[in-house]
Amino acid sequence: MKIKLYTGLGSGNSYKIDLMLKLLSVPYQAVNISIPKQEHKAPEFLAITPFGQIPVLVDDDQVFTDSQAILCYLARAYGGANADQWxxxxxxxxxxxxxxxxxxxxxxxxxxxxxxxxxxxxxxxxxxxxxxxxxxxxxxxxxxxxxxxxxxxxxxxxxxxxxxxxxxxxxxxxxxxxxxxxxxxxxxxxxALAGFWPMPRIPNLPPVPLAPVPD
Amino acid sequence: MKIKLYTGLGSGNSYKIDLMLKLLSVPYQAVNISIPKQEHKAPEFLAITPFGQIPVLVDDDQVFTDSQAILCYLARAYGGANADQWxxxxxxxxxxxxxxxxxxxxxxxxxxxxxxxxxxxxxxxxxxxxxxxxxxxxxxxxxxxxxxxxxxxxxxxxxxxxxxxxxxxxxxxxxxxxxxxxxxxxxxxxxALAGFWPMPRIPNLPPVPLAPVPD
CATH class of the missing domain: 1.20.1050.10 (Glutathione S-transferase Yfyf (Class Pi); Chain A, domain 2)
Structure with missing residues (x-):
């Protein structure tokens, strides 16, 4: 697989990229990085990105960090006829x-x-x-x-x-x-977009009481 | 003047745009918004941008907010032969x-x-x-x-x-x-870039002791 995505369960920033790849029908290999286990701060991951953050997208020998930047990359590199739309x-x-x-x-x-x-x-x-x-x-x-x-x-x-x-x-x-x-x-x-893919949720989360909306 | 820039003394985000316009040699009219007087939260300014933030760049009838977005706009609209460099x-x-x-x-x-x-x-x-x-x-x-x-x-x-x-x-x-x-x-x-323009500083600022750099 040409594209590798370092992603993590529960990471909304990683999910942005997962979602974009799915919407563009681009095949990729997902590599799960455990945030609870602090795998994003481990030496082998810091060797890939000094930021110590997921997501990271690797396309051949190019390494991309920052979810906004990766979205720009995917839109222009894999958007095809719709690149200018995205x-x-x-x-x-x-x-x-x-x-x-x-x-x-x-x-x-x-x-x-x-x-x-x-x-x-x-x-x-x-x-x-x-x-x-x-x-x-x-x-x-x-x-x-x-x-x-x-x-x-x-x-x-x-x-x-x-x-x-x-x-x-x-x-x-x-x-x-x-x-x-x-x-x-x-x-x-x-x-409702074609290709939409819902985010896998972290199981058994304790409920958080909703803070009241201010007037 | 075609371009109007709402800017403010001491605002680094406004200065980004001032600087870019100077580097591109684009003439513009600067409109000073006083942050101490809270002019960026006044109704007449909120009518221009609901974000209540400077800078705002107006080019003909187009209104642009967010300094990063304005930089993108200026690079592509006024970068000329150097647009792809910027x-x-x-x-x-x-x-x-x-x-x-x-x-x-x-x-x-x-x-x-x-x-x-x-x-x-x-x-x-x-x-x-x-x-x-x-x-x-x-x-x-x-x-x-x-x-x-x-x-x-x-x-x-x-x-x-x-x-x-x-x-x-x-x-x-x-x-x-x-x-x-x-x-x-x-x-x-x-x-040292050609066209560089230093930021006008707020006069008589009280000195702030420098926090020690951690090891």
Whole structure:
């Protein structure tokens, strides 16, 4: 198999890439890295990437890190006739996609991703702050998706693939997405894409009480 | 003037765009938004961007937010013969640039940018955590720049423009960059680019003691 993906159960960032490969019908070999066993910080993995983070995508002799960057790579290298749909080259449309890639890398990361990491992995961060950031993120997304069907275009782009996983997983961090109607509609619509593949869930997770949505 | 840039004194994210426009010799009108006066949260500014953040670039009737996205836009729309240098289209090279754009949007943002915001703007975040994240960021950058001249290619790309400002400003947050030799060399090299324009500094800032670099 030409493409190898280092991925991990429960990692939304890894799932972004799993999902994109499935949507593009690109065959690949998945190599599971156990986060609970800290395999992403082991010397043999750090030899592949000094960042010590999954996902990592290896295509022949090229090593790619950062889920947003890997999405760009896959769209342009394997998007075929749809490459420009997934990641436009026209400057204004490209900027719209990158705008929401940054939102996934920063705002979503510091909100729902963080809240979940605190609850699931015991990260020593401020949970209340992550909750309030999460609801700020959901409000921005919901307002935006009230005006457009998809985040960055009138069709799915890699910005949607980048944004989806940690919004979908938000409840595992105690974040209530149910009352954000446009966000819910957008998730269901993404799940209806041809080739969509649901994320394998971590079994037997303890339930996390949902933090109330602020007025 | 065709291009209008909403910018703010002391904003490294705004400076990224100021700098890029200068490097591309693109004329523009700068509109100053006062962060101390909270003008970025005023209704007239929120009507331009619901994110309530600077920079915002307006080109004719197109409104662009997020400094990473604006850099992509400028590279492709105004890069001329050098567009592919600033932001490559070849999938692997593009992914390398986006990898470091994400690093600027996330790792640098949560490290040196955060440390400075806590000291300068009184953000209620954990300073020790921002310091430790800052030195983690500097270590990664320094190791990487020990192997390559520029972040994402053998020449300057928008990844360097995205990464530079908050590393340059790190001392204002008490972060000591001086002992990271490759990072210092990279900054001096960027400052030697044709068209480089230094960031206007906030006058009379109180000095912040430098946090010691961990072993």
């Amino acid at each position: 990641l436009p080259t026209e400057p204004g449309s490209l900027a719209a996609v990158v705008r929401w890639l940054s939102f996934a890398a920063n705002e979503i990361q510091n909100g729902p991703t963080m809240a979940r990491a605190i609850k699931l992995l015991g990260w020593a961060m401020d949970y209340d702050q992550a909750v309030s950031q999460s609801y700020r993120v959901l409000r921005i997304l919901d307002d935006h998706l009230g005006k457009t069907n998809w985040l960055a275009a009138d069709h799915a782009t890699i910005a949607d693939i980048a944004g989806y996983p940690y919004i979908f997983l938000a409840a595992e961090g105690g974040i209530d997405t149910m009352s954000f109607n446009n966000v819910m509609r957008w998730m269901r619509q993404l799940e | 932001l490559p289209t070849e999938p692997g090279s593009l992914a390398a640039v986006v990898r470091w754009l994400s690093f600027a949007a996330n790792e640098i943002q949560n490290g040196p940018t955060m440390a400075r915001a806590i000291k300068l703007l009184g953000w209620a975040m954990d300073y020790d955590q921002a310091v430790s994240q800052s030195y983690r960021v500097l270590r990664i950058l320094d190791d990487h720049l020990g192997k390559t001249n520029w972040l994402a290619a053998d020449h300057a790309t928008i990844a360097d423009i995205a990464g530079y400002p908050y590393i340059f400003l790190a001392a204002e947050g008490g972060i000591d960059t001086m002992s990271f030799n490759n990072v210092m060399r990279w900054m001096r090299q960027l400052e």
